[in-house]
Amino acid sequence: MTSPFTLHSQASDCAARRGEVRTLHGTVQTPVFMPVGTQATVKGVTPENLKELGAQIILGNTYHLYIRPGHELIRSFGGLHKFMNWDQPILTDSGGFQIFSLKDLTKITEEGAAFKSHLDGSKLFLSPEDAVAVQEALGSDIMMCLDTCIPYPATREEAIASTDLTGRWAKRSRAAHKERGQLLFGIIQGGMYPDLRAKAVEELVEVGFDGYALGGLSVGEPAELMMEITEEIAALMPADYPRYLMGVGTPENLVEAVYRGIDMFDCVMPTRNARNGMLFTSSGRLVIKNARHQDDQRPVDEECDCYTCRHYSRAYLRHLFMAREILSSQLNTIHNLHYYVGLMARIRKAIEEDRFAQFRQEFYAKRTVE
Ligand SMILES: CNc1nc2cc3c(=O)[nH]c(N)nc3c(CCN)c2[nH]1
Numbered sequence: 001m002t003s004p005f006t007l008h009s010q011a012s013d014c015a016a017r018r019g020e021v022r023t024l025h026g027t028v029q030t031p032v033f034m035p036v037g038t039q040a041t042v043k044g045v046t047p048e049n050l051k052e053l054g055a056q057i058i059l060g061n062t063y064h065l066y067i068r069p070g071h072e073l074i075r076s077f078g079g080l081h082k083f084m085n086w087d088q089p090i091l092t093d094s095g096g097f098q099i100f101s102l103k104d105l106t107k108i109t110e111e112g113a114a115f116k117s118h119l120d121g122s123k124l125f126l127s128p129e130d131a132v133a134v135q136e137a138l139g140s141d142i143m144m145c146l147d148t149c150i151p152y153p154a155t156r157e158e159a160i161a162s163t164d165l166t167g168r169w170a171k172r173s174r175a176a177h178k179e180r181g182q183l184l185f186g187i188i189q190g191g192m193y194p195d196l197r198a199k200a201v202e203e204l205v206e207v208g209f210d211g212y213a214l215g216g217l218s219v220g221e222p223a224e225l226m227m228e229i230t231e232e233i234a235a236l237m238p239a240d241y242p243r244y245l246m247g248v249g250t251p252e253n254l255v256e257a258v259y260r261g262i263d264m265f266d267c268v269m270p271t272r273n274a275r276n277g278m279l280f281t282s283s284g285r286l287v288i289k290n291a292r293h294q295d296d297q298r299p300v301d302e303e304c305d306c307y308t309c310r311h312y313s314r315a316y317l318r319h320l321f322m323a324r325e326i327l328s329s330q331l332n333t334i335h336n337l338h339y340y341v342g343l344m345a346r347i348r349k350a351i352e353e354d355r356f357a358q359f360r361q362e363f364y365a366k367r368t369v370e
């Protein structure tokens with residue numbers, strides 16, 4: 001198994017590292033934040049907007065695209081890249097998280113996940129092999145194994161049963177994956193039990209994947225516990241393969257997880273919060289509907305050079321939000337994604353210059369909660 005990951009530099013005073021992941025649609029510089037594009041679109045922005053703000057790789061979702069419009073339709077258009085006019089890397093999540101968040105609509109057996117469509121309640125089924133086949137049809141550059149995301153809290157017995165099943169499914173996913181350049185990542189479960197997670201790492205490495213993801217986190221557990229597990233398990237994940245922390249997180253989470261050795265992140269926060277009028281800035285968060293922005297001529301963030309900050313005032317963005325204008329979501333999303341992608345670019349530079357621990361201190365010094 002040759003790794004798609006190249007390590008460029010390792011911080012001298014923490015686990016942070018600078019690297020790159022080679023994929024069929026290009027090389028991704030890490031640490032990297034991946035905007036979420038669940039239904040073949042990053043909500044509210046065009047691929048051109050994404051390129052302009054610096055996005056390297058985006059996320060799609062097996063479950064959603066399988067249900068609508070269907071992976072066979074997308075295959076007939078030459079795959080997801082052609083269908084959505086995005087010619088850079090795409091990572092598709094397996095649907096593990098979505099199927100389990102459907103809760104009572106899902107039945108898990110050894111064979112796979114039987115579930116009811118959230119659209120029309122029709123009965124559907126995905127085996128680990130099906131999930132690989134769907135992602136191959138989509139043509140994603142990085143595929144994720146179908147897994148069972150363990151809720152928080154979970155008993156040790158529940159965590160053992162679920163983690164063992166995820167391990168057996170991972171083996172089947174690897175066997176089903178025909179080598180054609182598409183990468184396949186394994187997902188580490190284990191709940192909040194470090195020993196179960198350590199065992200899961202060993203088993204997945206034994207099977208052999210192109211990268212390893214920490215799953216089952218950011219599921220309602222305290223942030224300290226998420227960071228404890230991340231710190232302990234990232235250190236056990238192969239250093240010469242990509243490490244992906246799924247569904248994380250706030251800007252602070254990203255800084256803390258990079259500090260502990262994580263390379264890849266995805267989170268709906270920048271896009272979802274943008275639509276809800278919550279904007280990220282270098283000094284903290286800003287709620288655009290707040291009356292104090294009503295006649296404020298300044299951009300969202302004086303230190304930001306994104307399209308939104310170069311052309312629009314807080315007053316205008318507040319007006320769009322209050323008027324429920326479509327442009328509100330577009331401009332707020334461009335800014336928030338530019339902030340996240342820009343933060344990762346500043347993190348990569350700090351690691352290259354071996355001053356990440358200092359960067360982390362400065363990052364917090366500037367955060368005054370608005
Ligand atoms: C928001 N928090 C969060 N936790 C996750 C865990 C898994 C997880 O354990 N497995 C999978 N397959 N996906 C997850 C996701 C979706 C990531 N796009 C998560 N999101």
Ligand SMILES: [Zn+2]
Nearest residue numbers: 304306309335
């Ligand atoms: Zn901006």
